[in-house]
Amino acid sequence: MLTSRIVELLGAQPVFIGNEASLGTEITAVFATDLMSDALAMIQDSPETTLLLTGLCNPQVLRTADMLDLHTIVFVRGKNPVNNLTELADEMNLNLYSTCLTMYEACGVLYSAGIQGIER
């Protein structure tokens, strides 16, 4: 599913677009967590077309995405990164979005739309 459709489903707003090239690629899986340790442990074998859904809003989220070669992060619960995160997102070529949905709601919407979790 294209990022634009996911953004539409979540009613999300773009916070920063640092990787325009990836906007035309399909998101193939979603991983939702506030624990970056779990993301590092679980997403390791997933493709870079995996979307990270999180309520944590700090530089470690971006670093984690960068280490895993991910390019799209959606912050739930209306979290909106401050300026220093957008600078880091620029450096790491990341796309950041924010949705007012809770984690539970966002997961439900995306799962119902047919997007799978990561392969295990």
Place this chain on the structure above:
Amino acid sequence: MSSILRKDYVVVRDDYAGAGRVSSDVKATLSSIGIPSPILRRIAVACYESEINMLIHAYGGDITLEIGDDGVIHMTFSDPGPGIPDIEKAMTPGWSTASDKAREMGFGAGMGLPNIKRVSDEFDITSSPEGTTIQLSFRVT
């Protein structure tokens, strides 16, 4: 074994704002010399988890990246303490002594050391109250 590339880094104690900078540089360095993506990702994950550990569990420390002429990438993480009292427990998934600060950062789930070991081709850890040293190796070919 001779080194064809070596970089040394310092992780400053309590520099939470800088957490992950070393790992980003390690990843960029290895990417620039053509290390393939699947291996690069494993090294980046191991390095980042280890760097975070040095901040949230230790008093900072030193990180060395070394590529040998045998095609093996070696990483060494040495900190000056306080050490890990029980390495066996620390290697158990889910077991954690992390602080509230670590949890605020999204870490402290007790997955760090097991994950570092899992993604490395070779893993060695020694610890005493004077410090902990982790040595990792990754085969490129």
